[in-house]
Amino acid sequence: MNSAPGKLILAGEHAVVYGQPALAMPIAALRASVAVEPAPRGAGMTVHAPDLGLVWRLRATAPLSDLAQRTLDYLQLPEPDLRLTISSSIPIASGMGSGAAVGAALVRALAEQAGQQLSAQVISDLVYQSEKAFHGTPSGIDNTVVAYEQPILFQRQTQGEPLIAPLAVGNQWHFVVADSGIASETKAVVGDLRQRWLADPELYNRQFVAVGNLVRQIQTALAGNDAELFGQLLSQNHQLLQTLGVSAEKLDYLVQTALAAGAWGAKMSGAGWGGIMLALVPAERASYIQQQLRAAGAVQTWQTSLLPTDSKR
Ligand code: MEV
Numbered sequence: 001m002n003s004a005p006g007k008l009i010l011a012g013e014h015a016v017v018y019g020q021p022a023l024a025m026p027i028a029a030l031r032a033s034v035a036v037e038p039a040p041r042g043a044g045m046t047v048h049a050p051d052l053g054l055v056w057r058l059r060a061t062a063p064l065s066d067l068a069q070r071t072l073d074y075l076q077l078p079e080p081d082l083r084l085t086i087s088s089s090i091p092i093a094s095g096m097g098s099g100a101a102v103g104a105a106l107v108r109a110l111a112e113q114a115g116q117q118l119s120a121q122v123i124s125d126l127v128y129q130s131e132k133a134f135h136g137t138p139s140g141i142d143n144t145v146v147a148y149e150q151p152i153l154f155q156r157q158t159q160g161e162p163l164i165a166p167l168a169v170g171n172q173w174h175f176v177v178a179d180s181g182i183a184s185e186t187k188a189v190v191g192d193l194r195q196r197w198l199a200d201p202e203l204y205n206r207q208f209v210a211v212g213n214l215v216r217q218i219q220t221a222l223a224g225n226d227a228e229l230f231g232q233l234l235s236q237n238h239q240l241l242q243t244l245g246v247s248a249e250k251l252d253y254l255v256q257t258a259l260a261a262g263a264w265g266a267k268m269s270g271a272g273w274g275g276i277m278l279a280l281v282p283a284e285r286a287s288y289i290q291q292q293l294r295a296a297g298a299v300q301t302w303q304t305s306l307l308p309t310d311s312k313r
Contacts, residue, residue, distance in 0.1 A: 002112055004104035006030035006090035007097035007145045008177065008278055008304070009269050010222070011237050012215040014193060014244055016139040018205070020212030021155040023167060023219060024145040027177070027304050032088035032101040034109040039081040047106070049086045063099070064106060067130035071107045074126060075114040084109060091300065093183040095270020099135075100142040103127040123147040136187045137194065151306060153219060168223040173230070173306045174283045176258065176290050180250045181299035182274025189246055189271040196245065204244075211240050222306075231264025231280045238267035238277075246272035254293055261285070261292040 005026040012022025039046065045058040047068065056062045058069060058079055064086075072079065084106065090098040107126050111118045118126075124140075124147035131138045140162055141154040151167040197204040214237055221230035238255055241247050251268040258266040258279035266279035281289050283305075290301040 002036075002105050002108035003031045003033040004101040004108070004146045005149055006032075006101055007142060008175070008276075009095070009141065010151075010278075011218040011234065011267075012211055013141075013270060013272070014190070014241070014246055015208040015211035015215075016141050016154065016156070017137060017190060017193075018197070018208045019156050019158070020208050021153055021163075021215045021219075022139070022141055023151070023153055023215060023222070024141050025151040025167075025306060026145055026149045027096065027302070028149075029302060029304060030090045030096060032086065032090055032098065032105045034102075034105040035085045035087070036109050036113060037083045037085070039083045041081055043081045043083075044079055045082045045084065047084045047086065051087060052092075063130055063134040064102070066133055067103050067106060067126065068110065070126055070130055071110045074122070075111060075116060077110075077114050080113060082113065091179055093185055093275065094179050095184070095186075095268075095272070095275030097142045097146050097270075100127055100131065100146045103130060104143065104146045120147045120149075136191055138186075138190075153215075167219065167309075169306045169309045170223045171225040171227070171308055172283075173222070173227075174281050174286055175304050175306075176263070176279045176281050176286055176293065177269070177276055177302045177304060178254050178258075178279075178290075178293040178298035179276050179300040180248065180254060180274050181297070182248060182250060184248075184271055184274030186271040189273050193244060193246060207240065207244055211237065211244075214240065223309075227264045227280065227282070231266075234265035234267045234278075234280055235259070241268055241272060248273050250274070250297060251277050254296055254298055255279075257292050257296040258289055261289045263289055 010023040016022035127143035255266040263279035
């Protein structure tokens with residue numbers, strides 16, 4: 001079984017599309033997997049997603065068919081007779097990278113069939129090319145973090161490959177994540193912001209630079225051990241996202257709820273207008289904060305943590 005994790009954007013979403021740095025981490029508890037079974041000779045390749053009630057043939061115009069074809073071309077394989085079945089515990093349209101994770105798992109599954117092991121960079125690039133074809137103007141951060149499976153700083157460059165740097169983590173940080181239950185398509189939110197940026201580039205560029213500066217401070221806080229500072233900076237990022245017009249009433253309410261329940265900081269995460277928020281929390285308050293978020297209308301909550309960099313060596 002080939003799989004890839006979901007992701008959380010810790011800081012810098014949206015501004016990352018315009019060249020600012022952003023921070024992201026995998027969320028290991030939520031994964032997408034692809035199981036591969038042989039199909040009768042001549043049957044070709046089909047991709048089944050029983051959870052979604054969907055079936056694609058390789059030649060269909062769908063993001064996964066496109067990605068499967070790109071991967072087969074890269075592997076220099078003809079269409080195999082295979083039945084691929086996708087399963088995923090990552091909520092869709094929620095800002096947790098479900099599409100990118102399913103894509104990375106699919107690429108891994110096809111590479112395994114070809115007896116090849118692809119590098120994280122190749123997997124990430126294949127998923128990115130396909131996301132670009134179907135999802136407007138993605139920055140590339142989602143495919144990168146799910147393919148590399150480690151906390152990263154990601155920044156597009158004016159030319160050439162993006163900067164991808166592993167993040168130093170100075171403390172064991174605990175997060176609570178809550179799903180607002182409002183489905184939101186990244187493409188729609190990113191496209192709407194692009195229209196507003198086109199109408200007033202100076203205003204939005206200033207805001208993106210402010211996000212980028214904050215992301216640098218958050219990167220430093222993550223590597224240190226001042227939880228209050230780290231939390232305040234995350235909450236400031238939420239305020240900038242509100243100014244950018246990508247938050248939602250329910251996300252703002254969940255952020256307020258987490259703070260009132262004792263979180264050090266909280267923000268929406270991902271594209272916004274719906275989807276998830278995350279809160280930096282003291283470990284001993286995590287369960288209570290989850291309860292409060294559910295009482296405030298979150299449809300699902302999770303706990304996840306980051307371990308100090310040194311403890312993993
Ligand atoms: C989505 O996870 C993050 C956004 O910044 C879009 C992107 O970077 O492609 C909203």
